[in-house]
Amino acid sequence: MALLNRILPHKDADGLHPVNLGRLVRGEPGLQSCTPAGVMRLLKAYQLDPNGKSAVVVGRSILVGKPLALMLLAADATVTIAHSRTPDLTAIAHKADILVAAVGRPGLITANMVKPGAIVIDVGINRISQSTGDRLVGDVDFDAVQPVAEWITPVPGGIGPMTVAMLLQNTIESYCQRFT
Numbered sequence: 001m002a003l004l005n006r007i008l009p010h011k012d013a014d015g016l017h018p019v020n021l022g023r024l025v026r027g028e029p030g031l032q033s034c035t036p037a038g039v040m041r042l043l044k045a046y047q048l049d050p051n052g053k054s055a056v057v058v059g060r061s062i063l064v065g066k067p068l069a070l071m072l073l074a075a076d077a078t079v080t081i082a083h084s085r086t087p088d089l090t091a092i093a094h095k096a097d098i099l100v101a102a103v104g105r106p107g108l109i110t111a112n113m114v115k116p117g118a119i120v121i122d123v124g125i126n127r128i129s130q131s132t133g134d135r136l137v138g139d140v141d142f143d144a145v146q147p148v149a150e151w152i153t154p155v156p157g158g159i160g161p162m163t164v165a166m167l168l169q170n171t172i173e174s175y176c177q178r179f180t
């Protein structure tokens with residue numbers, strides 16, 4: 001945190017400086033956290049408007065869960081944040097039109113937790129070891145959830161590349177703020 005505070009807010013390409021997080025809370029323009037911004041960009045690209053939808057974000061980190069909840073709120077979703085102390089996650093997740101898993105626990109989100117037709121965004125990245133070698137999986141049991149959800153992001157190849165794209169966008173925006 002001490003290091004983060006030393007970064008100039010206009011050079012904060014990760015969008016995690018308190019000034020930029022404060023701007024997000026206030027609904028003001030600023031550099032935004034890359035992973036949640038990537039989720040919002042993906043929803044926009046597929047014309048999945050959060051307006052009027054029930055969104056459940058599982059995970060409340062400063063890196064993903066909290067800023068994403070604020071972004072979904074700004075997009076007029078009705079937002080619930082769940083975390084490790086949330087009782088009956090299944091019942092809460094099942095109400096979601098947009099269900100986001102940002103936890104770091106492989107297989108946490110199972111098919112019975114997903115409302116039929118929901119949009120499921122898997123932010124988690126977990127390395128698991130198998131006899132055939134290591135592989136990356138998300139927090140969502142992809143094979144079981146895919147038939148229930150209308151939309152689902154894979155891991156790898158889903159939100160990870162969106163995060164990288166948003167980092168590049170923030171870097172360019174940061175340059176433009178400083179030099180134009």
Ligand SMILES: NC(=O)c1ccc[n+]([C@@H]2O[C@H](COP(=O)([O-])OP(=O)(O)OC[C@H]3O[C@@H](n4cnc5c(N)ncnc54)[C@H](OP(=O)(O)O)[C@@H]3O)[C@@H](O)[C@H]2O)c1
Pocket residue numbers: 035058059060061062063064065082083084085086089102103104105108123124125126159160161163
């Ligand atoms: N795709 C990408 O580009 C990208 C970018 C960043 C992170 N990630 C991945 O996203 C995941 C989350 O990252 P993070 O930095 O946000 O992790 P984090 O700081 O460890 O936060 C994890 C969150 O999950 C919650 N949680 C833990 N166990 C839970 C459970 N059983 N049920 C419900 N909630 C639970 C925690 O609750 P408490 O607050 O109560 O402890 C915490 O809020 C990781 O797998 C990470 O690798 C991916």
